[in-house]
Amino acid sequence: xxELRGICxxxxxxPRLNNLSFSLASGERVALxxxxxxxxxxxxxxxxxxxxxxxxxxxxxxxxxxNGGRRLRQQARIGTLWQDLRLVEQLTVQQSLNCGRLxxxxxxxxxxxxxxxxxxxACSKVLAQVELTADLLPVPIIQLSGGQxxxxxxxxxxxxxxxxLLADEPLAQLDPPLAAxxxxxxxxxxxxxxxxxxxxxxxxxxxxxxxVLGLRCGELVFDTHPAxxxxxxxxxxxxxxxHKSDQT
Amino acid sequence: xxxxxAPALGLLLPALVFLxxxxxxPGAVHGGGWPLIAAFGMAALQPSFTPALVANALxxxxxxxxxxxxxxxxxxxxxxxxAVFSSPTVTTALCGCRWPAHWLRRLLAIPRSLHELLWGxxxxxxxxxxxxVAVLAIAIPYGALVARVLSDQLESLxxxxxxxxxxxxxxxxxxxxxxxxxxxxxxxxxxxxxxFECALRSATLLGVFGLGGIGADLRLSLxxxxxxxAWTSLWALALVMFSMEQLIALWRGRWVQGRHLLILLGCLxxxxxxxxxxxxxxxxxxxxxxxxxPADQLxxxxxxxxxxxxxISSTVLLTITAALAAFAATPLLLLLICPWPWLQxxxxxxGLFARLMPPPLTALLLxxxxxxxxxxxxxxxxFHNAGILGRLFLEGLESQDPRxxxxxxxxxxxxxxxxxxxxxxxxxxxxxxYGAYRADVILRETVVVGLVGVGGLGAVLLEALSSFxxxxxxxxLVVYALLTLLGEELADRYRRSLLFNHTQLGGVSTPQLELxxxxxxxxx
Numbered sequence: 167x168x169e170l171r172g173i174c175x176x177x178x179x180x181p182r183l184n185n186l187s188f189s190l191a192s193g194e195r196v197a198l199x200x201x202x203x204x205x206x207x208x209x210x211x212x213x214x215x216x217x218x219x220x221x222x223x224x225x226x227x228x229x230x231x232x233n234g235g236r237r238l239r240q241q242a243r244i245g246t247l248w249q250d251l252r253l254v255e256q257l258t259v260q261q262s263l264n265c266g267r268l269x270x271x272x273x274x275x276x277x278x279x280x281x282x283x284x285x286x287x288a289c290s291k292v293l294a295q296v297e298l299t300a301d302l303l304p305v306p307i308i309q310l311s312g313g314q315x316x317x318x319x320x321x322x323x324x325x326x327x328x329x330x331l332l333a334d335e336p337l338a339q340l341d342p343p344l345a346a347x348x349x350x351x352x353x354x355x356x357x358x359x360x361x362x363x364x365x366x367x368x369x370x371x372x373x374x375x376x377x378v379l380g381l382r383c384g385e386l387v388f389d390t391h392p393a394x395x396x397x398x399x400x401x402x403x404x405x406x407x408x409h410k411s412d413q414t
Numbered sequence: 415x416x417x418x419x420a421p422a423l424g425l426l427l428p429a430l431v432f433l434x435x436x437x438x439x440p441g442a443v444h445g446g447g448w449p450l451i452a453a454f455g456m457a458a459l460q461p462s463f464t465p466a467l468v469a470n471a472l473x474x475x476x477x478x479x480x481x482x483x484x485x486x487x488x489x490x491x492x493x494x495x496x497a498v499f500s501s502p503t504v505t506t507a508l509c510g511c512r513w514p515a516h517w518l519r520r521l522l523a524i525p526r527s528l529h530e531l532l533w534g535x536x537x538x539x540x541x542x543x544x545x546x547v548a549v550l551a552i553a554i555p556y557g558a559l560v561a562r563v564l565s566d567q568l569e570s571l572x573x574x575x576x577x578x579x580x581x582x583x584x585x586x587x588x589x590x591x592x593x594x595x596x597x598x599x600x601x602x603x604x605x606x607x608x609x610f611e612c613a614l615r616s617a618t619l620l621g622v623f624g625l626g627g628i629g630a631d632l633r634l635s636l637x638x639x640x641x642x643x644a645w646t647s648l649w650a651l652a653l654v655m656f657s658m659e660q661l662i663a664l665w666r667g668r669w670v671q672g673r674h675l676l677i678l679l680g681c682l683x684x685x686x687x688x689x690x691x692x693x694x695x696x697x698x699x700x701x702x703x704x705x706x707x708p709a710d711q712l713x714x715x716x717x718x719x720x721x722x723x724x725x726i727s728s729t730v731l732l733t734i735t736a737a738l739a740a741f742a743a744t745p746l747l748l749l750l751i752c753p754w755p756w757l758q759x760x761x762x763x764x765g766l767f768a769r770l771m772p773p774p775l776t777a778l779l780l781x782x783x784x785x786x787x788x789x790x791x792x793x794x795x796x797f798h799n800a801g802i803l804g805r806l807f808l809e810g811l812e813s814q815d816p817r818x819x820x821x822x823x824x825x826x827x828x829x830x831x832x833x834x835x836x837x838x839x840x841x842x843x844x845x846x847x848y849g850a851y852r853a854d855v856i857l858r859e860t861v862v863v864g865l866v867g868v869g870g871l872g873a874v875l876l877e878a879l880s881s882f883x884x885x886x887x888x889x890x891l892v893v894y895a896l897l898t899l900l901g902e903e904l905a906d907r908y909r910r911s912l913l914f915n916h917t918q919l920g921g922v923s924t925p926q927l928e929l930x931x932x933x934x935x936x937x938x
Contacts, residue, residue, distance in 0.1 A: 214824040242826030252821035256421050256839040265835055269826040276831055280420040304418060326825055 167192050167330055167361050168213060173222035175208055177384070182208040183219070184384040192329070193358030197372055197392070198365040200381035201404045206365035207249075209381065210332045213363065215241045226330075242269040245328030247352075249335045251319045253307050260303040262318055263289045266325030292321040296351065313344050320351065331356050333364040337371065349374070369400050421842030422834055428849075429742035431735060435789070442789045447782035450639065454779060457641035461649050470631060471650045478627035479654065480689035481545070481617040485552035486610045487686065492553060493560025494602075496522060500561055501568040503576070503594075507586040519565070526558035526902075527895035529858040530616050534625050535879045540704045545693035548625040550700075552616045556609060563605060564598070571597045603675075607662040614658060618651065619772040619862060626693075629772060636778055648770065655770045659805075708884055717885035720874070725890075726897060729870035732792055732860050733901070737853035739796035744804035745838065745845075748811075753829045762808065768801025773859065777866040791863040795856055803852055807845055814840045847909040854905035858898050871897065 169189040175182040183205050190196055198206050211217040212224060215231060224231040226240045245266075253262055260283035267285070268276060278284060283303070290300035296317040307315065316336065323331060333352060337345040353374045356362025364375075372378055372392035380388040380395075380403050388399060498504050500518040505511060525533075534551035541547055576593035580586065621629020628647050635644035665678070744765070751757035777794035784790045819836035823829070861872030871894045878886040 211824075216820060216824045238826040238828060240826070241824060244825070246821065246824050248817070248821055250817060252818045254818045254836050254839050256842070257835075258418050258420075261418070261420055265822065265827075266825065268822065268831050268835060269828070273831075276834070277423075277426070280423045280834075281417060283416065283418055304416065328825075 167194075167227060168363070169225040169228075170209075170212065171223050171225070173209075173212055173219045173224070175205075175212065175217060175219050175384070181384045183212065185222070186384065186386050187222075188379060188386060188389060190330070190361050190363055192361055194376050195353055195356045195362040195374065196364070196377045196379060197375040198363060198379050198381060199369060199372075199400075199403060200365075204381040204403075205384040206381055207334055208384070210246065210334050210363065210365060213330075214244050214246045214332055238269060242326065243328055244330045244332060245323030245326045247319055247323060247331065247333040247336050249338055251315055253315060253319055253322075255306075255308045257307055258283060258303065259293075259305050259307065259310070259318055260286065260289050262307055263292055263321050263325045266322040266327070269326075289321075289325070292324045295324055295355075296321045297347075313340070316340070316344075316348060317351075320348075320355070324355070329360050331360055331362045331364075333362065335365050335367060338367060345371070369395070420839055421846075422838040424842050424846045425742070425745040425838055426834075428738040429746045431738035431742065432746075435735070435739065435792070438789055442784045442787065444783065444785050450782045451779065453639075454641045454644075454782075457645045458648075460642055461645035462640075462642040463646070467643055467646055468650075471628065471647045474621070474628035474631045474647065475650050475654055476692055477545075478614070478617045478621060478629065478651075480692045481548045481552070481620070481625075481627055482610065482613040483682070483685060483689050484693070484695070485549045485556065485617065486606075486613040487682070488549065488553035489556035489560055489609065489613070490606055492557030493564060496557065496561035497564035497568060500565045503569060503573060504590060507576075507580070507590055515565075519562070522558040522561050523899055523902075524558075524895065525554045526562065527858075527898045528555060528891070529861050530555050531619065531623060531862050532875060532879075532891070532894075534620050534623065535876075538625070539707060539879070541699060541702075542705070543624075544699050545626060545695055546697065546699055548617065548620045548627070549693070549695070551620060551625070552613055556613065556616075560605070560609060564602060567598060567601045567605075568594060603665065607665040611659060611662055614655065615769065615772075618770070619774070622772050622774050632772075632775055633778075636775055648767075651770050652766060656766060707887075711884035713888065714885040717887070718889045720886070720889060720893075722893065724869070725871050725874060726893070728788070729857070729860050729872065729894075729897065732788055732795070732863075732870055733853065733857040735788070735792040736795035736799065736860075737849070737856045739792065740799035740803050740852065740856065741845075741849040743796065743800035744807045748808075749830055749834060749838075752833050758808075761804070765801045765804040765808075768797050769805065770801075771798060773798045773863050774866075777863050781866060786866050787869075791860075791866045794863050794866070795859060799852055799856055799859075803845075803849065806848060807841070810841045810844060811837055843912055847912045850905040850909040850912070854898075854902050857901040861894070 167190055171187050173183050173186045186209065198209065200206050208217060212219055215224075215237065226243070229240065231237060232240060254265065257265070261279060264279050264284060271279070275284060283289075286303065289303055293300055293302060298314065298317050298321075302310070302314070307318065310318065331352070336352070337349060340348060349371055352362060352364060366372070372395070375392050378388070378390060378392050378395060379386060380399065382403055387403060388395070496518065500515050500522060502512040502515040505515040530552045533554050534547060537547045537551055571594055576589055579589035579593050584592070617627055618629045621627035621631075622633045624630060628651055632644055632647050635641070635647065744761070747761055748758070751761065773794040776797050777790050780790035780793055814837040816837070818840075819832045822832035822836055827835075860870055861875055864870070864873035864876040871890055874886065874890050875894060877883065878890060
């Protein structure tokens, strides 16, 4: 579904990604571990097409990343759950969910949705999937709680119909019970025919993932099953990175 | 089906005004004049560099700048003093009653209701042709406007520090100065910078009507079809206006603080003396006996018989058409060109040209190809105000959080749709609030395009002043003033309700758009 080959992204002091390669198949749920500044967010931005690598190729469903309209069609199949959610605060829940359909809709529906929020039943169904009720549909995003917003952002991905879900540390600012709930939801949604690539800060939440990628200073240091990660590997991942960061 | 209009619709719907405008255009074209428009466009690339002409243009610009500087400083001084005494908080602290503030506020509505051009033409009759006329013509309405904005800001400040000082036994003037002064200063500086830009535009406009400066040269060049000469003045004006806008952006930004502020104020004060010399300002002229308007003609009853419904409806129609077109122009154009960033530079250059071109001169150019009437007047007013609104819109857009839009790009949403859904929705409320204020300004400005035969109150006023028809002057002036005050009240209510609802929902304001018109909005 997603393949990255020899990806390089330069940074100010050291490369943000350095000759990084890996692939992700349909149905796989992959966690991305690494200290702050290891390149996790950059990797996700390369995967969703927001950052163009200076070297290397990204393949989506076996096709190299294209330009123009074809690129947009490729990107429309990739949904990203951002750490800061990136919802448009001025819209209602229904209009926000429908933002997932913007790439597919013709212009007149895009404009009509600004006046009369469209596809109410599909939006209600998505809300049920993310464990929210349909009475939230007319509520402005700005009036929602943090947990509700997180679910709306996830609902937007479902409305988008993405088959690859990328998540950039979505659990970072949540309390433990909420984080566990959202993680379960993401793992469920990321199962076949979809796939999930999610960056994490907490190694204790790796159960349920099929693979774990370890990133350090923009390089892939391990790609293994969660059960096979040793304590020394984890210590090395965080301490070495901290050491290198201190040196730079 | 449930209607829930998103804010971005408020940016797009006014663009519907272009449909009737475009539909009316073929009928308004009179056939000739296109070669003249083409010659004007071509002359932009070949401005005249004759030394005498360049020297004349520079002298004209210096006069315009000097008028702007003096009128700005006077208006800020008048405005600040009047603001203090029209603030109920201040009068309550000083004399224990609110009514002096309320009455002063009502009194200030009179100078505010007339456009600076009308003040200029009236003062011209009373004092005669003198540089002080242009300075006063701008300073009087601007002073009243500044007073209202600053007094609103004073009222919206947190009063607790002031009450705490009073409770500690500090005398009322000292408590007011210490508690409210520092909080008022940032708003005062920011708004003051904006007013200088306005003063520069007004000084150019007054020149077009013969009150000195670059505007007079521009009008002469255009009327005598010397387009190369006109472009010498226009390029010089563009350079000055662009530099001033950048300087003022620094002034309004974080750079001007503490010591820098004092140095800048010192420089401004030093500039006042050469500016006064250049203008040959002799304030004693104001003390000479004024030529009073003939009272017997001024108060004749026959002047009150006017086709009021027609005059008022023409003025309102012109205002609404120009305001909607000016409001919608930049969002619409930006939406069309956003996939090509280099075209945005062109849009900014176009905006600068629109801002520096006084509406009566645009109207004159349009008369080369259009018949006199509502259309050239509306287009000229819309063009100038689109330049002003457009700059604020683009600045506001840059200050919006780009991340929601990037998230939409990453999901394969094309640029135009992502811009519309993300940043347009974020900015719409602040921009609509500013648009309401601008509509109020456009209503006052309808007078400056009176010369293209639009047939509203402005045209009758200009006609009355230029043909000494005193019997008509007073009634039309009164009705025009009442209409502008009504427009101001309506625009103000709309703006306050918009911003109040926005902040009630927890919305984040866009300071550079909101601070300009009427100070920090309050829920009252």
